[in-house]
Amino acid sequence: MGTAGKWYAVQTKPHKERLVVAHARSRGITVYRPCMEAPGRIGRKVVSLFPNYVFVRLLSVEDKVSVRYTPGVSRLLGLGNEAAPIDDSVIDLIRLQEGDDGLIRPSRVFRFSETQKVRLCGGAFDDLEALFQRYVPGTDRVQVLLNLLGRLVPVQLLADDVLPLAM
Numbered sequence: 001m002g003t004a005g006k007w008y009a010v011q012t013k014p015h016k017e018r019l020v021v022a023h024a025r026s027r028g029i030t031v032y033r034p035c036m037e038a039p040g041r042i043g044r045k046v047v048s049l050f051p052n053y054v055f056v057r058l059l060s061v062e063d064k065v066s067v068r069y070t071p072g073v074s075r076l077l078g079l080g081n082e083a084a085p086i087d088d089s090v091i092d093l094i095r096l097q098e099g100d101d102g103l104i105r106p107s108r109v110f111r112f113s114e115t116q117k118v119r120l121c122g123g124a125f126d127d128l129e130a131l132f133q134r135y136v137p138g139t140d141r142v143q144v145l146l147n148l149l150g151r152l153v154p155v156q157l158l159a160d161d162v163l164p165l166a167m
Contacts, residue, residue, distance in 0.1 A: 005030075005059035006085035008067075009077040012052050016072030020054055023070045030057035034094050036104040049104055053077075055091060117165040118144060120157065129165060130155070 012020045017033050024031045034049040048054075052074075058064050064083060068076060076083035097104045112118060112132040120128045130144035133154060142159045145152040 005057045005063075007032075007055050007057050007088065007091050008064075008083050008085060010054050010056055010067060011074040011077060012054060012072050013074055014052055017048050017052065017054050019072040020070055023072070024054075024056055024067060027063075027066055027070075029063055029067060031055070032057075032091060032095075034098075034104060035102070046103065049094070055086065112142070112162070112164065118162045119165050120144070120146075120161060121163055122161045123157075125155070125157070130162075132162070135159070 010020065021031045021033050032055040034055075035046050036049045037044050037046060056063075056067055058067065064076065067073060078084035094104075099105060114132065114134065116132045118130055118132050120126065120130055125146065128146065130146045131152070133143045133145050135142055136156055140159050141156050142162050143154050143156050144162060146155045147153075
């Protein structure tokens with residue numbers, strides 16, 4: 001990837017990220033759509049990490065105009081009518097989270113360490129403290145140890161229902 005030009009965030013119309021990527025690439029514009037693996041009704045599916053957004057590296061004013069009028073684009077993000085560039089380090093940080101297959105997995109974005117204290121949110125265990133035990137492979141679930149009636153009981157929950165305990 002070249003270092004010429006600056007990165008910009010593009011807001012797409014709902015579910016049009018792929019269309020925008022295809023059109024921009026056909027015009028020779030570098031596009032980055034970070035994706036992650038997410039649970040689906042049957043197995044797992046690939047979805048945008050930032051739904052309705054892609055990143056483009058623009059080299060000229062003509063590129064900005066071209067992207068702005070690409071089918072599926074809502075707008076270039078910025079202040080007022082001026083698109084705001086994104087520092088290369090932000091894109092690099094996102095790319096560092098990708099696995100060998102180019103997908104970002106939630107456990108790569110945020111990791112609990114074993115025996116870290118966590119707070120449960122939602123459901124029957126709302127606002128209780130527990131100890132993080134492990135990620136459950138192949139799912140979006142984690143296993144925590146919950147102190148119930150004086151003993152530690154393993155409980156599996158959705159990863160989104162577990163937050164780090166504020167120090």
